[in-house]
Amino acid sequence: MIPLIGLVIGVGLGLMLQPTVPLWLEPYLPIAIVAALDAMFGGLRARLDGIFDERVFVVSFLGNAIVAALIVFLGDQLGVGSQLSTGVVVVLGIRIFSNVAAIRRKLFRA
């Protein structure tokens, strides 16, 4: 519940303050967001399984986002940035879907 409130407040703040994304962060932020979303759904799933652990959540949240951004950064340096970011998004998308499916099964038994 508290994290959910945090999420809502964050969105509200972002909409209210209308921040501009710094230029150097621009290519990596979307990927980092998708990675963080994956971690969030992973946390929700763990919570439903009763094995949620804050330390794991924090580390996986930050780790996922940083690693995803790093992969894209590395791809940019190697000249395959757009392909790699597509790859990362596909992988994270699959993970998000499987997490959401598990959550749905847990919550609604369907």
Add this chain to the structure above:
Amino acid sequence: MNGGDRDDAEPVGGDVSAAGRVWALLRPRAGRGQLLACALCLLLGFAVAAQVTSNRADTTFGSARQDELVGILSDVTERSDRLRADIRELEDTKARLERDGRGAAALEEARRRATAYGILAGTLPATGPGIELLIDDPGGRVRASVLLDTVQELRDAGAEVIQVNDVRAGVDSYFLDAPGRRGIDMDGTRLTPPYLLLVIGDPHTLATALNIPGGVLKTLRNAGANGLITQREKVAVRAVRS
């Protein structure tokens, strides 16, 4: 695996209803970890909102990568160079037309244009750099559609003049399968294999266009025919349309 507040981590679910499970999930629980997770979720929400607003603000170029931008820039530069060359040429023509009163330049210009249009329309013979495409089709497998695709592909690649065997291709050219698999009718003339296409245009571009994976040559090979490209400095197209 489980940290500080073990009592929070009781399994949700069991025999309670879906609503109960959702409530158990949403039930507020205090704790340092919860607050940390809350902070992270706040950060996530903030980043999402920031990204969405900045994404909405800039339309096409803001989100483009550096190499894409370089590509766009070089395209635009190339185009403006071409347009500038066009302007220079047209201004030259204009100056020439203004200079002579008796209309010699105008006549010459008109002739030049008539020649260019005649070549494009197929009413004049033409020579120039280009390619020869020999389609060897012993089995009679090449259908009219394949030949049409070939001609269209050549036109896309910038072919200015096309002749198939003895027939000059024009804007209204058509291909028809002849009855009994004995060749192809083009504009009312029966073509029989092998088909020899004489094409005027940039030889390299034309050859590349035919050679692309899944392109004309591959289609021909799949159909059981064989296409042979020869790039030539000078291709003479003698057939004309009436």
